[in-house]
Amino acid sequence: xxxxxxxxxxxxxxxxxxxxxxxxxxxxxxxxxxxxxxxxxxxxxxxxxxxxxxxxxxxxxxxxxxxxxxxxxxxxxxxxxxxxxxxxxxxxxxxxxxxxxxxxxxxxxxxxxxxxxxxxxxxxxxxxxxxxxxxxxxxxxxxxxxxxxxxxxxxxxxxxxxxxxxxxxxxxxxxxxxxxxxxxxxxxxxxxxxxxxxxxxxxxxxxxxxxxxxxxxxxxxxxxxxxxxxxxxxxxxxxxxxxxxxxxxxxxxxxxxxxxxxxxxxxxxxxxxxxxxxxxxxxxxxxxxxxxxxxxxxxxx
Amino acid sequence: xxxxxxxxxxxxxxxxxxxxxxxxxxxxxxxxxxxxxxxxxxxxxxxxxxxxxxxxxxxxxxxxxxxxxxxxxxxxxxxxxxxxxxxxxxxxxxxxxxxxxxxxxxxxxxxxxxxxxxxxxxxxxxxxxxxxxxxxxxxxxxxxxxxxxxxxxxxxxxxxxxxxxxxxxxxxxxxxxxxxxxxxxxxxxxxxxxxxxxxxxxxxxxxxxxxxxxxxxxxxxxxxxxxxxxxxxxxxxxxxxxxxxxxxxxxxxxxxxxxxxxxxxxxxxxxxxxxxxxxxxxxxx
Numbered sequence: 001x002x003x004x005x006x007x008x009x010x011x012x013x014x015x016x017x018x019x020x021x022x023x024x025x026x027x028x029x030x031x032x033x034x035x036x037x038x039x040x041x042x043x044x045x046x047x048x049x050x051x052x053x054x055x056x057x058x059x060x061x062x063x064x065x066x067x068x069x070x071x072x073x074x075x076x077x078x079x080x081x082x083x084x085x086x087x088x089x090x091x092x093x094x095x096x097x098x099x100x101x102x103x104x105x106x107x108x109x110x111x112x113x114x115x116x117x118x119x120x121x122x123x124x125x126x127x128x129x130x131x132x133x134x135x136x137x138x139x140x141x142x143x144x145x146x147x148x149x150x151x152x153x154x155x156x157x158x159x160x161x162x163x164x165x166x167x168x169x170x171x172x173x174x175x176x177x178x179x180x181x182x183x184x185x186x187x188x189x190x191x192x193x194x195x196x197x198x199x200x201x202x203x204x205x206x207x208x209x210x211x212x213x214x215x216x217x218x219x220x221x222x223x224x225x226x227x228x229x230x231x232x233x234x235x236x237x238x239x240x241x242x243x244x245x246x247x248x249x250x251x252x253x254x255x256x257x258x259x260x261x262x263x264x265x266x267x268x269x270x271x272x273x274x275x276x277x278x279x280x281x282x283x284x285x286x287x288x289x290x291x292x293x294x295x296x297x298x299x300x301x
Numbered sequence: 302x303x304x305x306x307x308x309x310x311x312x313x314x315x316x317x318x319x320x321x322x323x324x325x326x327x328x329x330x331x332x333x334x335x336x337x338x339x340x341x342x343x344x345x346x347x348x349x350x351x352x353x354x355x356x357x358x359x360x361x362x363x364x365x366x367x368x369x370x371x372x373x374x375x376x377x378x379x380x381x382x383x384x385x386x387x388x389x390x391x392x393x394x395x396x397x398x399x400x401x402x403x404x405x406x407x408x409x410x411x412x413x414x415x416x417x418x419x420x421x422x423x424x425x426x427x428x429x430x431x432x433x434x435x436x437x438x439x440x441x442x443x444x445x446x447x448x449x450x451x452x453x454x455x456x457x458x459x460x461x462x463x464x465x466x467x468x469x470x471x472x473x474x475x476x477x478x479x480x481x482x483x484x485x486x487x488x489x490x491x492x493x494x495x496x497x498x499x500x501x502x503x504x505x506x507x508x509x510x511x512x513x514x515x516x517x518x519x520x521x522x523x524x525x526x527x528x529x530x531x532x533x534x535x536x537x538x539x540x541x542x543x544x545x546x547x548x549x550x551x552x553x554x555x556x557x558x559x560x561x562x563x564x565x566x567x568x569x570x571x572x573x574x575x576x577x578x579x580x581x582x583x584x585x586x
């Protein structure tokens with residue numbers, strides 16, 4: 001099943017669903033002729049699209065709005081906050097090519113503050129699937145729940161089999177106690193490989209696929225803080241407002257602290273290029289992640 | 302228009318103006334723009350819109366959006382006159398025990414959507430208009446926008462899309478009072494020729510005196526102005542209409558009048574001489 005199949009099935013079963021785009025049809029090219037009235041392309045107009053989505057939602061529809069993550073979350077930010085957030089309308093905001101996935105486009109196209117700004121809006125939840133399978137596993141729940149949601153679209157090939165999806169529940173791989181790696185989105189794949197490298201060197205790891213940074217699975221995070229010696233956060237996002245910040249908030253709320261090693265973009269945009277080269281340049285390959293973690297462990301002990 | 306209706310419209314709009322004036326103390330309100338669109342709003346609710354207290358949630362009702370949300374005293378005043386809102390609730394203006402403040406809130410019966418940030422409600426109304434069309438319902442969707450609001454790029458972006466989707470169940474009414482916050486529109490960001498701008502964006506635009514009920518009636522009866530096109534009414538109005546002491550004044554955009562000024566203004570509304578305003582002028586933006 002693909003993203004497109006899920007949208008088609010939802011619309012075929014329930015006329016309330018309507019897919020909208022500001023001319024970013026790549027994810028569902030074959031759909032328009034099949035769904036006619038439930039497909040709206042507003043042209044390159046993110047603000048108008050979100051406003052219209054709010055209006056459609058007022059009439060009982062559930063619009064799924066699909067556009068490039070950077071323009072959708074930032075050009076139309078105030079529309080999302082004001083028309084969707086304040087009214088708490090069931091609009092599903094799907095941001096395409098988020099984070100490193102914008103590879104060669106350059107900083108204009110780098111949505112690396114999207115999690116921060118979307119989760120900052122009251123009522124708006126956030127789903128960052130690890131890969132295509134994870135996205136497919138979670139989409140139906142996210143699309144059919146009554147709250148507004150931001151979804152970081154991700155069709156990366158899965159390296160694991162994902163379990164049942166529940167909003168606000170993280171997915172845990174392994175029960176290691178040396179290191180807990182917290183990750184959301186596309187970098188799950190590199191993190192999984194890093195876990196294997198670390199384990200081959202005798203480091204015990206648990207990998208936590210956060211899935212929904214909002215609402216976040218506080219219980220799973222706190223358990224890993226209690227049971228593991230080092231907490232690692234990995235995200236293709238600015239260091240501000242993303243997973244590292246979420247962890248800090250969880251720790252502070254619970255009067256705890258931890259040894260934390262963050263992998264994030266440190267107040268800078270990333271070097272544009274082909275995806276694998278970008279990962280290598282910015283230090284986010286599995287090998288680079290594993291080496292940094294091992295170094296940190298040896299410093300700490 | 303029947304004489305009886307005309308008389309009732311005039312009397313209603315007078316009472317709405319009284320509500321607006323009473324809301325202009327104890328924290329104040331945007332009086333100038335509220336008075337410019339009072340006649341328009343009264344006309345639309347009394348004569349044009351197919352909506353009543355009983356049909357406020359009927360999916361086939363007509364919709365009204367006040368995109369220039371700071372004029373909400375005119376809207377709440379009208380709701381009081383329609384019997385949708387208890388008059389006493391206006392005393393809750395700016396009190397935290399109610400939802401009555403400087404911009405519309407959906408907890409007040411009759412408010413379809415909140416506004417306040419300019420350039421939003423047109424696209425929200427378009428979503429409603431599109432859904433009504435998809436369901437083959439006959440609702441008419443009216444959006445009142447400000448002329449100053451037309452500075453916002455999102456207005457013109459939305460019109461491009463509304464024209465592309467041929468939303469001819471949509472009626473955009475511009476409260477053309479010639480002012481934006483602190484300046485005359487033509488002195489800051491000129492809009493002329495405004496009708497031509499709308500037509501260039503695919504709409505059918507017509508002008509009317511926004512204080513003349515008979516002229517408004519003649520024009521609104523012809524809606525939709527052209528099949529397949531968004532209808533636009535440029536309602537030529539006067540900022541502060543009804544109170545010569547504040548009419549067409551840039552410095553009386555937002556006011557917070559004292560009780561004695563309010564009492565004088567209520568008399569001025571009914572023909573007494575100009576009020577001597579002593580409270581300081583406020584630049585709210």
